[in-house]
Amino acid sequence: MALRKACLKIPIVFFLSFAILAKYIYAEPFSFDVVGTLSAVQQTLMQVGPIFSAVLFVLGGIFYAVGQLFPSYKRANLHTMAIDIIIGAIVVAVLSVASTNLAIASTHLLTNLTSNSL
Amino acid sequence: MSALPFGNYGFTVALYVISIMVAVSGISLGIGYAFNERRFKDFGREELYQSIINGALVGGLIALFSSGGMVGSLIGSLTLLNGTSLTCSAYMSGNPALCLSYDYLAGTGPYTFMGVQHQSILSMTTLTLTSLFGLDAVLGVIASVNVNLVIVQLSFNYVLAPILSEIQYIIKILSTIAISALVQASVISFIAVGALSLILPAGLILRSFYPTRKLGGFLTALSIGLYVVLPLSYVFNIMLVGSFSSNTASPNINQLTLTASGIEGNIFSFKPAVNSTQGNSIGNAISGALASFANSVSDVINQIFSMISYFIVYTFILPAFSLIVTGISVKELAEVLGSEAYFGRFSMLG
Numbered sequence: 001m002a003l004r005k006a007c008l009k010i011p012i013v014f015f016l017s018f019a020i021l022a023k024y025i026y027a028e029p030f031s032f033d034v035v036g037t038l039s040a041v042q043q044t045l046m047q048v049g050p051i052f053s054a055v056l057f058v059l060g061g062i063f064y065a066v067g068q069l070f071p072s073y074k075r076a077n078l079h080t081m082a083i084d085i086i087i088g089a090i091v092v093a094v095l096s097v098a099s100t101n102l103a104i105a106s107t108h109l110l111t112n113l114t115s116n117s118l
Numbered sequence: 119m120s121a122l123p124f125g126n127y128g129f130t131v132a133l134y135v136i137s138i139m140v141a142v143s144g145i146s147l148g149i150g151y152a153f154n155e156r157r158f159k160d161f162g163r164e165e166l167y168q169s170i171i172n173g174a175l176v177g178g179l180i181a182l183f184s185s186g187g188m189v190g191s192l193i194g195s196l197t198l199l200n201g202t203s204l205t206c207s208a209y210m211s212g213n214p215a216l217c218l219s220y221d222y223l224a225g226t227g228p229y230t231f232m233g234v235q236h237q238s239i240l241s242m243t244t245l246t247l248t249s250l251f252g253l254d255a256v257l258g259v260i261a262s263v264n265v266n267l268v269i270v271q272l273s274f275n276y277v278l279a280p281i282l283s284e285i286q287y288i289i290k291i292l293s294t295i296a297i298s299a300l301v302q303a304s305v306i307s308f309i310a311v312g313a314l315s316l317i318l319p320a321g322l323i324l325r326s327f328y329p330t331r332k333l334g335g336f337l338t339a340l341s342i343g344l345y346v347v348l349p350l351s352y353v354f355n356i357m358l359v360g361s362f363s364s365n366t367a368s369p370n371i372n373q374l375t376l377t378a379s380g381i382e383g384n385i386f387s388f389k390p391a392v393n394s395t396q397g398n399s400i401g402n403a404i405s406g407a408l409a410s411f412a413n414s415v416s417d418v419i420n421q422i423f424s425m426i427s428y429f430i431v432y433t434f435i436l437p438a439f440s441l442i443v444t445g446i447s448v449k450e451l452a453e454v455l456g457s458e459a460y461f462g463r464f465s466m467l468g
Contacts, residue, residue, distance in 0.1 A: 035127070038134035045141035052145065056152055081154075088152025095144020095166070103137035106173025111181035 042100070049096020056089035128319035132176045135326040139169040165328065172326050175338070175455070179322070183314055185212060189346060197353050201233030210310040215349030220310075222356050223433075224303035231356060239432055240303070243296040246425065247289060249371035254285050256378040263385055265400065272401065274385075277408060281415055291426055298433040306352075309344045317341035325455070339451035347447040351440035359432060374411075374418050381407045 060082045067078030095102070147162025149155065182189045190212065197214040205227055206217035221229035225238040237245075261278040264271055318341040325334025384407060 035130055035134065038131060038138065042134055042138050042141070045138060045145075049141060049145060053148070056148070060152075084154055085152040088148040088150070090148075091151055092145050092148030095147065096141045099137045099141035099144065102140050103133055103169070103173050106136065106170040107133065107177035107180075109170070109174040110178040 046096055046099065049092055049099075053089040053093035053096070056085050056092065060085035060089060128315075128322075129176065129180065132172075132319065132322050132326070135323050136169050136173050136176070139165055139172075139326050143169060161328075168328075168331065169326065172322065175325070176322055179318065179338075183318075183345075193346065193350065196350060199232055201230060203230045205229070207310075210307075213310065213345065213349060215353050216306055216310045216345075218356065219349050219352035220303055220306045222352065222359075223299045223306065231360060234360060236360070239299045239429060240296055242425075243292050243299065243429065246371065246422070247292050247296070249375065250285055250289055250292070250422075253371055253375045253378060254282065254289070256375055256382055257282055257285070260378065260382050260385065265385065265404065266397075272404065281412075284419065288422055288426065292429075295426070295429045295433050298437075302433070302437055306349070309348065313341045313345040317344070335455035336448075336452045338455050339448045342451055343444050343448035348440060348444045351443050352437075355432070355436040355440060358436065370421070371418055374414055377411055377414055381411060 063078050063085060064082035067075040067082065070078065143162045143165035145162075146158050147166065150157070150159030150162055181187055184190075193213055193215045197218055202218070204214065204217050204221055205225065206214070207220075210217040210220060218229065218231065221238060222231075222236070223238060224240040226241070228235045228237050228241075230236075257278050261275045261282060264273050317337050321334045321337030321339075321341060323334065324330040325338060327334070385404065
């Protein structure tokens with residue numbers, strides 16, 4: 001059972017990640033400017049995060065819906081998986097969108113000398 | 119925002135790297151929760167903690183090392199005591215301890231520390247070397263002279279050989295001392311130029327990534343140790359030197375050189391001896407001159423040995439202690455900065 005779950009999860013995760021990253025990274029030319037490159041990567045991650053989160057929400061919904069078709073013991077498993085996926089989607093969305101603000105806020109933990117924007 | 123030690127560029131790069139790692143940790147943490155993968159959860163949680171710590175480090179280090187920051191004030195208060203005046207290059211003006219260390223080792227002019235004027239080690243060594251070169255040249259000329267005393271032939275080479283070999287040995291030691299002082303001054307210059315503008319930002323950025331975290335922590339600790347601990351240890355050495363030593367005045371080699379030049383002139387003024395009586399009187403005159411010269415040499419050699427012994431302490435032994443103290447500080451700081459953060463029972467949540 002664990003092996004089947006792993007065989008299902010890992011390809012999905014990698015395929016989704018690669019597909020989304022490839023669309024954005026290979027569509028834009030890389031710059032040799034360090035700040036420019038880092039800014040492009042950061043913008044990409046801030047876009048990938050919500051998209052990935054939306055995919056996970058849909059996946060969670062699919063699992064929840066599929067769970068309705070099974071007997072109670074299998075339904076409980078699928079509903080638990082759906083809840084876990086939705087929690088993961090929320091975490092991904094929050095942290096990827098708020099990454100810049102979190103980074104700036106962390107520089108203000110000890111002092112308030114640094115700027116408030118990137 | 120006060121002037122940054124590594125400029126706006128370094129701060130911007132560090133901030134981008136931290137925000138990227140927060141996003142990556144968020145995605146990893148979300149995948150871990152979504153698919154109940156413990157490794158993703160642990161990795162995501164750990165990277166999130168480390169990213170926040172890195173951000174706090176960036177902000178804290180900027181506050182500490184910016185112009186007018188805490189570290190600058192501390193170093194200034196320990197270095198620029200009453201009666202201290204230094205001549206600093208522009209790239210060293212931000213850290214008076216670095217500037218004082220450089221002036222102490224290889225400064226071109228005198229510096230004043232706690233009201234007492236000092237010459238740099240390099241200046242005193244090269245002055246003594248120059249004087250010794252002059253003495254060596256004069257004695258070398260005398261050593262090449264053979265005087266015919268009718269009965270015997272007097273060769274000054276045999277008489278002066280021990281003194282000449284001693285002078286050459288002293289010249290080698292003084293050259294080594296001068297080179298050591300110059301090497302240390304070069305290290306001080308490199309630290310002034312590169313510690314805060316190259317090594318510290320590189321360390322902060324490398325610390326943000328999981329594979330290079332330990333290297334980044336080490337580089338950050340190294341930059342702090344080199345910029346703060348090493349120069350302050352040199353300031354401590356300078357305080358020791360000022361308190362305990364006064365025998366670093368230049369020995370009176372020039373007077374000895376004048377004496378040797380006088381003997382050389384007398385030797386060249388002798389007319390060749392034609393009988394044993396003349397030979398005897400020339401021999402006696404030369405013996406008397408050499409005897410008084412030998413007494414003067416012994417005094418000067420004692421002064422030179424005393425000076426060399428102090429210089430060996432200043433340029434080899436005290437800097438070795440400084441390096442040991444700096445190494446220990448870097449090691450302790452690196453353990454704090456490069457080790458995994460430990461949050462006790464909070465690490466077991468989730």
